[in-house]
Amino acid sequence: MEKNKEFFVAEILKWYEKNKEFYPWRSENDPFKILLSEILLRKTDRKKVAILYPQISEYIGSPIKIVNTDLKKLEEFLKPLGLYKERARQLKQAAEFILNQFNGRIPENLNDLLKIPGVGRYTANAVLCFAHKKRVPLIDANLIRILKRYFNLTSNKSRERDDRLFWEFISDIIPPDHTKEFYYGILDFSNQICRAKNPKCSNCPLNSYCSYYKINSENFNKKILIKK
Numbered sequence: 227m228e229k230n231k232e233f234f235v236a237e238i239l240k241w242y243e244k245n246k247e248f249y250p251w252r253s254e255n256d257p258f259k260i261l262l263s264e265i266l267l268r269k270t271d272r273k274k275v276a277i278l279y280p281q282i283s284e285y286i287g288s289p290i291k292i293v294n295t296d297l298k299k300l301e302e303f304l305k306p307l308g309l310y311k312e313r314a315r316q317l318k319q320a321a322e323f324i325l326n327q328f329n330g331r332i333p334e335n336l337n338d339l340l341k342i343p344g345v346g347r348y349t350a351n352a353v354l355c356f357a358h359k360k361r362v363p364l365i366d367a368n369l370i371r372i373l374k375r376y377f378n379l380t381s382n383k384s385r386e387r388d389d390r391l392f393w394e395f396i397s398d399i400i401p402p403d404h405t406k407e408f409y410y411g412i413l414d415f416s417n418q419i420c421r422a423k424n425p426k427c428s429n430c431p432l433n434s435y436c437s438y439y440k441i442n443s444e445n446f447n448k449k450i451l452i453k454k
């Protein structure tokens with residue numbers, strides 16, 4: 227791997243080790259609970275899911291528990307997360323499908339995972355990575371933003387997350403022994419440092435090789451001088 231890519235991966239892992247955020251699903255080994263948390267995390271603040279997680283795990287933490295829960299009760303239970311009607315219906319369908327088609331077990335291959343109602347490519351790959359420890363690309367807006375800034379990548383696709391450029395690029399750099407930590411690192415790094423607005427470039431451990439920082443460093447230095 228090129229030096230710049232090696233540096234990027236090593237620094238993300240190092241940064242994550244010191245600055246990781248703790249969420250209960252990150253230490254989870256049960257593939258169904260990992261799938262469930264991925265579904266609930268869509269369009270939802272992670273902190274809200276974290277607060278409800280102990281109850282989620284206990285009361286609806288398996289396909290059979292969801293199937294046996296009345297739809298209205300499930301909706302009530304999911305209300306604090308928003309989109310509760312849609313989510314409750316989706317969880318019911320997914321749980322029934324998993325029970326009927328896979329005997330309650332979460333498949334370990336992409337094709338079967340994609341058959342589960344409500345499971346798209348990102349969620350399927352998240353399950354493969356976080357539950358089954360597979361080295362797969364996990365492309366979302368945060369990762370794309372960081373890659374574009376750091377490596378100066380550009381995409382002309384209207385839906386950037388489908389651009390082969392990012393899939394191939396990330397497939398090349400995912401660290402085989404720390405895939406999970408790398409993606410959680412990217413998530414937390416994008417939340418704390420390389421934010422969509424006002425990235426903290428001056429305090430960023432990647433800034434010595436970051437293209438965005440190089441291009442904008444004159445402006446950053448001016449801002450620092452003005453503050454002084």
Ligand code: SF4
Binds near residue numbers: 433
């Ligand atoms: Fe993101 Fe700025 Fe760090 Fe580059 S230097 S990776 S743009 S925070």
